[in-house]
Amino acid sequence: MIQEIELKLLPAEAGNEEIIRKKASQQLNIPSSRITFIKPDKRSIDARGKQVVYRLKVKVYIDEQPSPEFFNISYPNVNNGKRILIIGAGPAGLFAALRCIEHGLKPVIIERGKDVKQRRRDLAAINKQGIVNPESNYCYGEGGAGTYSDGKLYTRSNKRGDVNYVLQTLVAHGATDDILIDARPHIGTNKLPQIIVSIREAILNAGGEIHFDTKLVDFVIDSNSIKGIKTQKGETLEAEHVILATGHSARDIFYLLKNHNILIEPKPFALGVRIEHPQQVIDQAQYHCDVRDEYLPPSYYSLVEQVDQRGVFSFCMCPGGIIAPCSTDFDEIVVNGWSPSKRNNPFANSGTVVQINLEDVEGSTNDPLSLLNFQAAIEKTAFAQGGGDLRAPAQRMVDFVSNKVSADLPVNSYLPGLKSADLKEVLPPFIHDRLRKALPVFGKKMKGYFTNEAVLVGVESRTSSPVRIPRDRETYQHPQIKGLYPCGEGAGYAGGIVSAAIDGMNCADAAYKTLTQ
Structure with a gap:
C-alpha cells in the first residue's frame, strides 16, 4: 500500500530521516516498522505564520518495497543519421540536440561563443577590466546565458512538455536530485558548467557535432526553403532543417531575418x-x-x-x-x-x-x-x-x-x-x-x-525577447520558410532554462515528424 501525505517539519527536522519516518507513522497511525520506504515528492518553505516550517509531500510505502525507477540516459549512435543543424548551444539548443539523438538524427550545433572553460577568461575580463568580448560573454557561449546566470529551474507548468524529464536529464548529468522535489529548484552558477560539459560529451559520444567560435552570418534559402547557413569563416553548411535557438540577445539574427524579408514581429x-x-x-x-x-x-x-x-x-x-x-x-x-x-x-x-x-x-x-x-x-x-x-x-x-x-x-x-x-x-x-x-x-x-x-x-533590460519569430503551431516551422524552426527564448517561446529546454525538444520532435512523414 502507498499513502500520499504532507508533513509539516521544523527547519531542523527537515533533513532528519528518522524524524520524518516517526512523523509519518504518527500521521498514518501505523507502527514505524511497517514503513518500508518514504519517497519525497515536493518540498517547500512556508513562512506565512510566526513559525517558519517546511512542508514535505511524500509517498509512504507500507508493507511493500517500491518498484525500481529507471531513467534511461543511454543514447544511440547517430554518426550516420540525418543531419539537423542547431544554431545556439543554450538550453534550447542542447536539449534539441539530445532529443534529435533519441530520434536517431545527427545534431550539428553551431555556437558563436566559446566552451564553458574558455568563457571564464572573457567573464574575468568583463568583471575586472570592463572589457566585453561581443562573441563570448555572460550571454554567448556554451550553455547560453543560463550557464553563468544562476540556474533557476522554477518552471512547473507541464503544458508545453515534460518538466520532470528536463530535471531528470539534468540530474543524470550531475545536478543534485534535490531539484526533483524542491518547489523552487536551483542548481547554482558554480555547478552548471560541469553539467553543461557532461551534456556536451553525451552529444559528441553519440556522434553529434558541436562547433564553437562559429557564427551564423547568413541563411541559404531557395524557393522559400532553408538549404543551409553561411558562417563568418566563409563556410556554407548544408541542411534542410535548421533549429534557430540563438537566444534573445542575438540582435544580429533579428536584423538578418529582417534583411531577408522573413517575417518577424x-x-x-x-x-x-x-x-x-x-x-x-x-x-x-x-x-x-x-x-x-x-x-x-x-x-x-x-x-x-x-x-x-x-x-x-x-x-x-x-x-x-x-x-x-x-x-x-x-x-x-x-x-x-x-x-x-x-x-x-x-x-x-x-x-x-x-x-x-x-x-x-x-x-x-x-x-x-x-x-x-x-x-x-x-x-x-x-x-x-x-x-x-x-x-x-x-x-x-x-x-x-x-x-x-x-x-x-x-x-x-x-x-x-x-x-x-x-x-x-x-x-x-x-x-x-x-x-x-x-x-x-x-x-x-x-x-x-x-x-x-x-x-x-x-x-x-533582457528579461525576454522584444521580438517574436512566428511559427506554425503544428509544424513549428516558420510560416514562410520551410525547414526553419524558430526556437526558445530568442524566438519568443520560452522564459528560462526549463521552458527553453522543453521548446528545444518540441522543435526536435517536429523536425523528426516532418522527416518521417
Whole structure:
C-alpha cells in the first residue's frame, strides 16, 4: 500500500530521516516498522505564520518495497543519421540536440561563443577590466546565458512538455536530485558548467557535432526553403532543417531575418532595474526573525503591483547572489543576477521591471524591431550615465523615490563598480514613474524592503525577447520558410532554462515528424 501525505517539519527536522519516518507513522497511525520506504515528492518553505516550517509531500510505502525507477540516459549512435543543424548551444539548443539523438538524427550545433572553460577568461575580463568580448560573454557561449546566470529551474507548468524529464536529464548529468522535489529548484552558477560539459560529451559520444567560435552570418534559402547557413569563416553548411535557438540577445539574427524579408514581429517585454538589499534584510522580513535559522536557506521574495494599469514586478530573484554585467557590446550596460549553489553571498538581488506594450514605443506597428531598438537605446544611455568601463548608474532606493541623486552608494556586489546617477536620465518616464510609485507599496507588503540600504542598478533590460519569430503551431516551422524552426527564448517561446529546454525538444520532435512523414 502507498499513502500520499504532507508533513509539516521544523527547519531542523527537515533533513532528519528518522524524524520524518516517526512523523509519518504518527500521521498514518501505523507502527514505524511497517514503513518500508518514504519517497519525497515536493518540498517547500512556508513562512506565512510566526513559525517558519517546511512542508514535505511524500509517498509512504507500507508493507511493500517500491518498484525500481529507471531513467534511461543511454543514447544511440547517430554518426550516420540525418543531419539537423542547431544554431545556439543554450538550453534550447542542447536539449534539441539530445532529443534529435533519441530520434536517431545527427545534431550539428553551431555556437558563436566559446566552451564553458574558455568563457571564464572573457567573464574575468568583463568583471575586472570592463572589457566585453561581443562573441563570448555572460550571454554567448556554451550553455547560453543560463550557464553563468544562476540556474533557476522554477518552471512547473507541464503544458508545453515534460518538466520532470528536463530535471531528470539534468540530474543524470550531475545536478543534485534535490531539484526533483524542491518547489523552487536551483542548481547554482558554480555547478552548471560541469553539467553543461557532461551534456556536451553525451552529444559528441553519440556522434553529434558541436562547433564553437562559429557564427551564423547568413541563411541559404531557395524557393522559400532553408538549404543551409553561411558562417563568418566563409563556410556554407548544408541542411534542410535548421533549429534557430540563438537566444534573445542575438540582435544580429533579428536584423538578418529582417534583411531577408522573413517575417518577424515586435513583442512586449519588461524593463527596469536590478535592486540589491543586504540578504539579512530580506531574511528578517520573510522569516520574521533577527537572525536566520541555520537550517533555513537565504530567503527570496516575489512582489507584484498594478501601477497605472501596468504590471510592476520582481523578476529573477537571487538570494545570496551577485549582480552581473551582461552586456554583449562595448557601449551598453545590461545587468542580471546569479547565485552560487549555496547562495552564501551577503546580498540579495532581483530585477524589478515594468511591462512594456507595443503602444509604448513609437513605430511598433510599422517596424518589427522597434521594441528591440528601444531596448538598445536605453542600454546605451545607461552606459553613458555610468561613465564607461561597464560602471553602472545607480541610486539608493529612497533617494530614487525622492528624486534625489545619492550622495554615496552602499557596498554592493557589482564588480565593475557603480556610479551615483539620476536614473530618471536613464529610464523612460512611464517606467521611472511607475517604479517610484511601486517601491513604497512593496515596502508595505514586505517590512524592511523600502530602505536606503537598497540600491537600484540600471538597467535590467533582457528579461525576454522584444521580438517574436512566428511559427506554425503544428509544424513549428516558420510560416514562410520551410525547414526553419524558430526556437526558445530568442524566438519568443520560452522564459528560462526549463521552458527553453522543453521548446528545444518540441522543435526536435517536429523536425523528426516532418522527416518521417
